[in-house]
Amino acid sequence: MSRYHRTLFTAALITTVVAGTAGWASADTQLAVTGPPPGSAAWLADDSLGRELPDPSASTPDQVAHFFGTLTGRQQQQLAHRHPLVVGNLDGAPVSLRYEANHLALQQAGKEYEDLAAPGHQILAFDPRGRGQVAEVYGDLAATEHVSVVVPGSDTDAGHFAATATMAKNLRAATDDRTAVIAWAGYTTPVGIGLDAATSDLAEAGAPRLTRLTEGLEATGAAEPVLFCHSYGSVVCGLAARDTPYAADLVVTGSPGMHADTAADLHTDARVWAAKDPGDWIDDVPNVRFAGLGHGEDPTDPSFGARIVPARDAKGHTGYYTPGTESLRTFASIALGEI
Numbered sequence: 001m002s003r004y005h006r007t008l009f010t011a012a013l014i015t016t017v018v019a020g021t022a023g024w025a026s027a028d029t030q031l032a033v034t035g036p037p038p039g040s041a042a043w044l045a046d047d048s049l050g051r052e053l054p055d056p057s058a059s060t061p062d063q064v065a066h067f068f069g070t071l072t073g074r075q076q077q078q079l080a081h082r083h084p085l086v087v088g089n090l091d092g093a094p095v096s097l098r099y100e101a102n103h104l105a106l107q108q109a110g111k112e113y114e115d116l117a118a119p120g121h122q123i124l125a126f127d128p129r130g131r132g133q134v135a136e137v138y139g140d141l142a143a144t145e146h147v148s149v150v151v152p153g154s155d156t157d158a159g160h161f162a163a164t165a166t167m168a169k170n171l172r173a174a175t176d177d178r179t180a181v182i183a184w185a186g187y188t189t190p191v192g193i194g195l196d197a198a199t200s201d202l203a204e205a206g207a208p209r210l211t212r213l214t215e216g217l218e219a220t221g222a223a224e225p226v227l228f229c230h231s232y233g234s235v236v237c238g239l240a241a242r243d244t245p246y247a248a249d250l251v252v253t254g255s256p257g258m259h260a261d262t263a264a265d266l267h268t269d270a271r272v273w274a275a276k277d278p279g280d281w282i283d284d285v286p287n288v289r290f291a292g293l294g295h296g297e298d299p300t301d302p303s304f305g306a307r308i309v310p311a312r313d314a315k316g317h318t319g320y321y322t323p324g325t326e327s328l329r330t331f332a333s334i335a336l337g338e339i
Contacts (some may be wrong), residue, residue: 027143030043031198031214032188032205033130037089046082056086061212061219064092084108091216091246095141102126110283113158125186125213132158133187135213138172139180142156146179147223148172148335151210152191153231154197155256161185167321171228174323174332181335182225186213190232190327197232199295200239200259207240214246224248227270231282234258235295242267249273251309253320253327254282257295263305274299274335275327280317307332 043053053069068076076094080087087115088101088235097328099122106117109128113222116123116134125135134157141147148171152164161183167216168183187206210227217225226249229237237250238258251273253260263272276283276298287298299306311327314320320327333339 018283028127028194028196030188030191031130032202032204033127033133034205037085037127038129039083039085043083043086046079048078048082049285054090054296055078056090059092061216064090064216065219068093068097080104085127088123089127091212092219093216093225094221095137095220098124099137116158116161125184126158128158130157130188133185134158134161135182135184136161136168137180137182138168139177141180141182141217141220141222144178144180145180145223146175147217147225148179149182149184149210149227151184151211151227151229151233151237152189153233154192156185156189158185163318166311167228167230168329170321170323172336174328175335179335180222180325182213182221184210186210187236190310195293197256200235200292200295202257203232203235203239206236207243210236210240211243220248226251228253228331228335230254230320232256234299238266238295241270245269248337250273251331251334252299252306253309253311254280255295255319256282256285257287257289257297258299259289259296260304261297262303263299272299272306273309274304274306275311275314275320275330276300277311277314277316277319277327279315282317314322315328 040056054064076097080097084101084105088098088105102123105126106113122137124137127133142249150164150168156164164183164185172181173307188202190202196202214225224246227237227247229252231254234252234255238260247270250270252276258264288294289296297304309327309330314325314327
């Protein structure tokens, strides 16, 4: 089927689907969480150090890192305890200080987040707004030579984080713990398969947050990350690619498209990889963009130009990170820079 005829077919299909699902689709529409972290106004009004604090909405991670580098340990601690939600979400702040600040913020957030507040968790970001956002680190960001970031798709938030955490843990284990992995539920994801999942609105809001995460890693001396982007998360990564120069590789799994016709259209120096197993239902999603709906070409199509990750033994849409699969072994090799 030609692209023109696929577009006509998809337009008719989308019109039918949207008309038939208008009720539940609109009910599940999400409002993206954007802007500076909660508590930013109080942070900016704080003159306890006798100097201005960096504006969370305007300062770059490099500027944030420089600011914290001028403080004593005691001053850093004071700010973390006075403004845990700001310090905990401030890309460029010392990683260990962010862990401490987010632990305090999670304790203050109540029983809903008591699992994440338990000892042993390294929470790099926590934002209770909306459905809640969180990023957790497995491994030592400061000491490791390899860093990976798992960017999940729909139905992921601070209260529904287990699947993303499992992907990150399995990836780290597959490298024999030689890489630090960040499970990054740091954007507002779609709920279910509705209009949000068919459009790029939430991905467009999430892409700058992903870019800022990578800039924060660079500012604090972490290794260049490999981005592992699953499902709708690959839309986020596709939109962020051109503004994320610190990413070494970009790996997408079960992707509905990346808002690009080819890997070259992503305008990134990162190597682009793609995986899709034969039983993944995402293969039934038409790979076109029409009237603001759809996400474009299938990254596993040879014409897209991505490097293909073998995924014959992965099962379904969420099986790519299952221990023992060829896909996970390949991911580990990519994460370690072995291929």
